[in-house]
Amino acid sequence: TEKRQAFHAQTCDAGEFQCGNGECVPEAKKCDRKYDCRDGTDETSCDYFVAAQKAHHDSHTAQQPTLPAPAHQDYEDGECSDQEFRCPYLVELKCFHYEKLCDGVDDCGDGSDEINCESGSADERVAQPNPPDHRGNCGSGQFQCRSGDCIEESLKCNRKYDCTDGSDETECDYYKAAMNRHHPNSVQHETRPAQPAGDETRRRTDDVQRREQELRRREEEERRREGEERRREQTESQREQENSRREEQRRIEEDLRRRQHEDRQRHEAEQRADAQRREEEKRRTQAEGPAKEVRFSGEHDIDGPPEDYEDAGCLEHEFMCHTGECIDKRRLCDTRIDCLDGSDEENCQETRLDEPIRHHPAAPAPPARPEQHQPATSFLEIRMKNKNLTANVLC
Structure with missing residues (x-):
């Protein structure tokens, strides 16, 4: 591949551009109006991108009052940064980093950051919510957003969300290419109606419960195997101790029988010697006469x-x-x-x-x-x- 990691190096090789996340891409791919870095930094510092952002900011500021920033993040100009994604269907400003797109987590709360992409498996896709139905006819030279809003045709695919639902950018080639790079193994599927929040919550709860039950089952199985192993070792130890005790008892009994046999033989020998002496004494007495x-x-x-x-x-x-x-x-x-x-x-x-x-x-x-x-x-x-x-x- 033309892209390689450089997380353990200070700089990339000559003729390469180092992305903000440490990746290295060929220098020729910088500012080619396509995101080759996963974090998009090969395009966000280019002159065309900066100029487009500034022009859009000026026109947007003149047409609309600055939106209040959410409590969790401070946006001085009421806009997301050039590396962030704005939730398109929310009235309040809510921004997330580019890498949170299509990550299987509903960061916006309405699923709009997970539109037209997969996360893990088809069962875990977050479907596109139904946008408000207030479409109208736009004039010549205008682009009609899915939400029904009209914007200038020139604002389409300018790498900035001008439609409140972001539909002026999500169908652009650069956006689709970026999604493919972010999820190279994902397959685009036709959007299906969003499930009610309660059903999704129950599904996730059921998944968590199933995982917990499986974990408990494995822990119980492990404890059962450990218990059987301990009992087997105890039984083996008791058997060895019993065999050792029996062997010691057998040795003691054999030693006792051997000693008894030796004592009996010694006693019989003494009795025979005494009898022989008495017999000799008797013969001598008889030979000597009265x-x-x-x-x-x-x-x-x-x-x-x-x-x-x-x-x-x-x-x-x-x-x-x-x-x-x-x-x-x-x-x-x-x-x-x-x-x-x-x-x-x-x-x-x-x-x-x-x-x-x-x-x-x-x-x-x-x-x-x-x-x-x-x-x-x-x-x-x-x-x-x-x-x-x-x-x-x-x-």
């Missing part, structure tokens, strides 16, 4: 067997206690007292079981005490110094 009854008289403190004890020696696989009795060497330092005096458990930290254990030599009898006559008994009463224990020994 015990002999020896009678002693008197009381002696002994650290070892008496001198006159003939069978002082033990077998090679046996250990002799300090009391003279013999036990199996495997019973040494097994944390069980087998000797009556406990000598099989003495010095266990210093004695190594894998070393040969020497038998205690027979200790000499202690010196005789003063003779005391005591009745003879069938048991040897032994007073042990270290243990302070009195025991009856069946020899």
Whole structure:
């Protein structure tokens, strides 16, 4: 296209004219009596345009008193500026910028700024209102406005609204070209009768309500999806926690069963060892024969067997206690007292079981005490110094 935007540049290229809105158009299109800038600034500063505006202003001022300016804008000369559109059917002066034409908004209040153009879709077109019906016959050299007014033929298409309804300009080629540039995709349609204001208001209200309902529906749908997602995440988290709890419970139960099995095996092994020891003791006792009854008289403190004890020696696989009795060497330092005096458990930290254990030599009898006559008994009463224990020994 011959037109380009220059909003981010300070100036246009050589041979181009910069419009007031920042657009750039070829310099040759300036003052060609056609609006190439969207804001019309390629024509509004031209000599012909300024002269026409001044001539029209002078003649209009001489024929009519100055119209009061509306409260919302101050117009010193009672006219719209050269970049504004005047609402043609209003008695009071009401002006809008050129770009508000055919924008789908009824700025004039009577729809006259939206005549013969589209805004968005065919359903949103603002129709031309019916002008007052007071047409009359105009004289030669005059142009009859749609409102019935008569103006000089020379004022037609002078780029200034001389008819009160603007019909002296709206059918001109420059105006139609400007409308096409302003709405390049719009298609002109035959004007249809204006809808009553109440119907238009209701239609717009219905549109707003439909949009609000659609917005609420989408918001509710979004909240529903978010709620479902949160519930799904909570369910997944609870399932993971339950699986973790069950796995921990299973591990604890397996560990408990393993410990119970180990304890049971250890207890059974101890029972078998005890039974084996009792069986060996029984066989040894049976091999030695019945015990002999020896009678002693008197009381002696002994650290070892008496001198006159003939069978002082033990077998090679046996250990002799300090009391003279013999036990199996495997019973040494097994944390069980087998000797009556406990000598099989003495010095266990210093004695190594894998070393040969020497038998205690027979200790000499202690010196005789003063003779005391005591009745003879069938048991040897032994007073042990270290243990302070009195025991009856069946020899």
